[in-house]
Amino acid sequence: MWYVNNFTEKLGISYPIIQAGMAGGVTTPELVAAVSNAGGLGTLGAGYMKANQVKEAIQQIKNLTDQPFAVNLFVPEKVELHAEEIEKANELLSPYREALQVDKPEVKAPNHISFKEQVEVIIEEKVDVCSFTFGLPSPAVINRLQAENIILIGTATTVNEARLVEKQGLDMVVMQGSEAGGHRGTFATDFSDAMIGTMSLVPQTVDHVKIPVIAAGGIMDGRGVLAALTLGAQAVQMGTCFVTAVESDAKPLHIDALLNSTEEETVVTSVISGKPARGIRNEFIEQMTPFEAVLPGYPILNSLTSPIRAEAAKQKRPEWIHLWSGQSPRLSQRIPAKAMIDQIIAKVNQLSISG
């Protein structure tokens, strides 16, 4: 059968479908467990979580499933704080804070130790799979995790980055096509040179690395899954389609936007977090884009805009929140994760047979 391959056998799961580890509350323990119980690989998006929160969420997932699941972490980057840049950004953001009655946030140096603590939690909890975004974990971290038989997945956006992931010793690589929603995983080149469509990215990568390639970007249903496998991927990673899953904790405004948008409405912008990410265009993006070049980088800008976005969501102002989305929002459905996976499998089976 089409779904029996190195990927599913190595992970001991039924279907080569990963639910992407979207940070920021989307990936509830309920969502992760529902995907894993349905035969896919659920992923806890733990990038923004403190170690104790990661531990708690993992334990909740374990209460809901005995199937393998993954945790996604952000590889920390060197961050420099520039007081003037932050002050300028805060000035630009003050009209939103005033309208929403949000206090000016204090910016602290991001605590890099938390990544190490997150990794320790992964080990303590014997998580099956750990995936990484925003670069390569150090050999020390890789060795620690692999010694515990934890499968490691990197994220890349070019063939060269995939080779670096392989050389660093990770077990698999997610290839993130330009269609993908949310943050770009680019780490070894200018992000604008790494906006490669999934149709181009996957076969070119498959030809140049030996580790399993996982396709991501634009895949929302059985057609996309089988197409990605046909291109040579061993599995797919799907994000946007799970944002609207019933078990997701995405903001209702975000879900509504996805269910009512078209492929022309997304844009890749750095004005929300300081790192390029694809989402549905709104007033905040339009108003801040002229200042994109002078805004601070990730994660500084993220911490400056985060309280604004949280309060805007509460006050039901979709024009000022982040609305991450890939380029296929027309294919969004508000259904349970299991129904999504069942539908995908049924479609792939149908297409495989009729092929």
Next chain:
Amino acid sequence: MWYVNNFTEKLGISYPIIQAGMAGGVTTPELVAAVSNAGGLGTLGAGYMKANQVKEAIQQIKNLTDQPFAVNLFVPEKVELHAEEIEKANELLSPYREALQVDKPEVKAPNHISFKEQVEVIIEEKVDVCSFTFGLPSPAVINRLQAENIILIGTATTVNEARLVEKQGLDMVVMQGSEAGGHRGTFATDFSDAMIGTMSLVPQTVDHVKIPVIAAGGIMDGRGVLAALTLGAQAVQMGTCFVTAVESDAKPLHIDALLNSTEEETVVTSVISGKPARGIRNEFIEQMTPFEAVLPGYPILNSLTSPIRAEAAKQKRPEWIHLWSGQSPRLSQRIPAKAMIDQIIAKVNQLSISG
């Protein structure tokens, strides 16, 4: 079999593979005929050709094949000449002209009558298929051609554009994903909102139009062809892979660049023709990009840079010519068109069976 569908039956050809109608000399009668003789649909890229040249090329193709083939035309747009803008562009271009010893070109208003004459040639020669880029032909033109049983194919880059193509009465639509090389076919929206990856564009379009969808962008081999059909396309259109075909008349510098580039090296730029097009980045693009906003539009800029590019090619200066390419140049091969098609079919057969 996978290759028997509405598309191949309607056209009376063996395989659902169109060789894109690349204007500017790539699509020699030999290339068009070789593709059609191999079971695909060759296309003469006639966008820049005068009616008598189109006629001559069609007759040459007919001497080489009795199989169906297509001619691609550019739908003319309203063009305004602004003397100051042209003068400014010519100033910016003067260093290249001086280095190459090229005369300053005279710019004449493009002769819109030639489109009508091209259409008359298509009718006189009873060409099987006529495809259009850069917008919608008028109802009068469509009626004239369809009265002669000529199959008409439009080009679109968004779902909305595909609907316009269908509503206008064309028979099929090429959906050009963001991966595609050469000119963007966008005609009803800002081009930057219409950079949709093939993986996203095809299934969303298939769900919203009834006419057959032809996938384009990033497709270079059997993997891409079967993936595109899996997404719901009835056929594929492939351009970049035929630029390096032995029968192509692309400049040797262009072919060398394709055979030696990676997915990170292409860029979408308007500085060559005045219309956004994807090609391999070179010095000309880098030097002219800062002036992109003040340069004249298509086809004015095209006529200003054309003599420079022609002479640069003669003097073997790849840094100053156009090097159109999609995002999959790593998959380029220097082989005859028939070998390309045979290889594609063999791969699709293998993948269909093993699926």
